[in-house]
Amino acid sequence: MTSSSGPAALSRRGFLGLTGGVAAMGALAACGGTSGGGGGGGTLRLVAVADQQKPLELLLKEYTKAKFNASYAPTDQVQTSVRTQLGAGNAPDVHVVYPGDGSAMSMAQIAQAGLLADLGDQAWAGRIPEGLRPAFQKNGRTFLYSAGSSVIGAVYNKKVFQEADVEPPTTWSGFLEVCEKIKKKGRVPIALGAQTQWVTQLITYALVPSTVYAKNPRFDEQMRAGSASFANSGWTDALEMYLELQKRGYFNDNPNGTTFEQQTSMVATGRAAMAIQVSAVLPDFRKAAAGADDLDMFPVPGADDAGGVWIPAGVVVGLGVSARGKNADAAKAFIEFLGEQRNMNRWAEAVACVPLSRDADSRIDPALKSFLPFIDGNKAVPFMDQGWPNAEVQPAHFAAVQELLGGRTTVPKALAKLDETYRKK
Numbered sequence: 001m002t003s004s005s006g007p008a009a010l011s012r013r014g015f016l017g018l019t020g021g022v023a024a025m026g027a028l029a030a031c032g033g034t035s036g037g038g039g040g041g042g043t044l045r046l047v048a049v050a051d052q053q054k055p056l057e058l059l060l061k062e063y064t065k066a067k068f069n070a071s072y073a074p075t076d077q078v079q080t081s082v083r084t085q086l087g088a089g090n091a092p093d094v095h096v097v098y099p100g101d102g103s104a105m106s107m108a109q110i111a112q113a114g115l116l117a118d119l120g121d122q123a124w125a126g127r128i129p130e131g132l133r134p135a136f137q138k139n140g141r142t143f144l145y146s147a148g149s150s151v152i153g154a155v156y157n158k159k160v161f162q163e164a165d166v167e168p169p170t171t172w173s174g175f176l177e178v179c180e181k182i183k184k185k186g187r188v189p190i191a192l193g194a195q196t197q198w199v200t201q202l203i204t205y206a207l208v209p210s211t212v213y214a215k216n217p218r219f220d221e222q223m224r225a226g227s228a229s230f231a232n233s234g235w236t237d238a239l240e241m242y243l244e245l246q247k248r249g250y251f252n253d254n255p256n257g258t259t260f261e262q263q264t265s266m267v268a269t270g271r272a273a274m275a276i277q278v279s280a281v282l283p284d285f286r287k288a289a290a291g292a293d294d295l296d297m298f299p300v301p302g303a304d305d306a307g308g309v310w311i312p313a314g315v316v317v318g319l320g321v322s323a324r325g326k327n328a329d330a331a332k333a334f335i336e337f338l339g340e341q342r343n344m345n346r347w348a349e350a351v352a353c354v355p356l357s358r359d360a361d362s363r364i365d366p367a368l369k370s371f372l373p374f375i376d377g378n379k380a381v382p383f384m385d386q387g388w389p390n391a392e393v394q395p396a397h398f399a400a401v402q403e404l405l406g407g408r409t410t411v412p413k414a415l416a417k418l419d420e421t422y423r424k425k
Contacts, residue, residue, distance in 0.1 A: 044327055044334065045092040046070040047082055049317060052096065055147070055347040063337055066330050079104050086115045089324050093331040097144050097320035099135035100386030102393075107136065107144040110320065116143040117321040117328050124339030127357035129375060131213075134220060135315035135382040145335045146318030147347035148355040151311060151371045152206045152383070153299045155285050156274035157267055160187055164273070168298035168370070170306040172210075172241070179250040182273045190245060191272035192255035193263030200401035201394065203245070203276045203300075205384055207238040209310035210302030213381045220387040223422065230422070231415040238302070239411045243404060256402050264288050268295070276300055278314070279368055280352065297367040299374060311374045314383035316353050388422065396421040 044066050048056055053072045060068055073081070078096050083104045085091040097116070101108035110116050119125055120142035128136050136144045154168070161167070164182045169175045179189035193199045211234030212219050222228035230236075245251060252258055252272060264281070266272035268288035277285075279297065286292040301309045319338070321331040337343060341355075345362045348355040354375060355362050364372065374380050385394045400414035 055350040091322040099315040111138040111143040148353040149313040188272035189250040191266040194255040196260035197398040206300040207302035211237040313380035
């Protein structure tokens with residue numbers, strides 16, 4: 001996914017940005033952040049990406065046990081330069097790491113090469129929700145620190161819902177009923193900006209937790225082992241449900257010719273009732289609306305049994321410690337500081353995500369509160385691409401959805417292509 005500040009021309013790395021990682025992919029902002037006070041940690045070198053700059057600068061000022069040479073780089077630069085430094089043994093002490101698998105700087109890829117220090121003995125690691133552990137852990141060991149997660153759901157215009165006399169639904173059949181009532185009021189039920197490629201995946205991602213993972217939580221593990229496939233799984237149900245929305249006329253005309261910006265405007269102005277989006281773009285929708293309170297958000301129910309509804313929660317881009325660094329102990333001490341609940345709260349608030357764990361002082365965006373029971377109830381899974389083994393599956397999914405919407409392929413053919421792409425070495 002892309003960042004909320006630049007939602008165009010996206011790759012898989014851009015998708016990770018929407019979960020907090022790469023909001024300013026084109027900007028390189030370097031700074032020498034130095035903490036106050038002394039301590040025995042020496043100077044730690046830290047390399048992060050742009051979206052991490054705000055929370056890190058805030059927390060670096062308060063950390064007194066080490067000094068820092070901190071820089072903030074575009075994602076593409078991190079993917080090449082830091083990965084090269086890791087392999088050469090001269091990596092930063094603390095550096096950006098992406099959740100899950102599938103890119104050169106992802107947790108699983110770096111940990112598999114023995115380049116990340118194990119953080120599993122730190123207190124915050126014990127608070128990782130079970131469903132999100134694959135984004136943090138490899139072979140049961142924790143190698144990534146992240147402050148929390150973003151979610152995918154329906155951003156909706158409350159006035160349009162009121163005019164149609166509907167409430168956020170809790171089942172798939174209820175969701176279809178809401179869409180039908182809105183359509184009869186002359187409004188577009190769901191704005192879809194599928195011309196902007198990363199938007200294509202969001203409806204699938206909203207549905208797959210319920211159609212796949214609620215029934216088979218080991219699906220990713222089985223995919224890696226070769227004993228499961230997209231084609232013979234609930235992915236078929238999710239894409240058929242996606243197309244059902246189109247066939248019922250619940251999307252705007254020509255979704256493949258509609259951009260993210262147009263989608264945003266449609267919901268913000270009330271021409272459409274809702275858009276299925278990632279929570280990181282809520283600020284974009286609110287800026288376009290007459291008032292921020294005009295909009296709210298709810299989980300998309302991908303099952304007819306409310307108890308079988310699960311949600312996607314994408315872990316925001318985080319940090320790791322170089323296993324081969326001379327300052328590994330001091331670097332791990334800094335991560336432990338970031339993992340204190342107070343500091344986790346502040347990081348999460350700075351990037352508008354749900355903290356990894358919460359206390360009475362955690363400030364959650366009101367629009368995200370309906371998602372908390374799913375996270376707390378272990379009914380949340382990482383965004384699907386965070387478990388994929390290469391960076392080609394996501395753009396193949398983009399293309400498949402656009403072709404499905406355009407009537408140029410079928411669900412079986414689309415999923416066969418995803419399976420083929422997934423198996424690429």
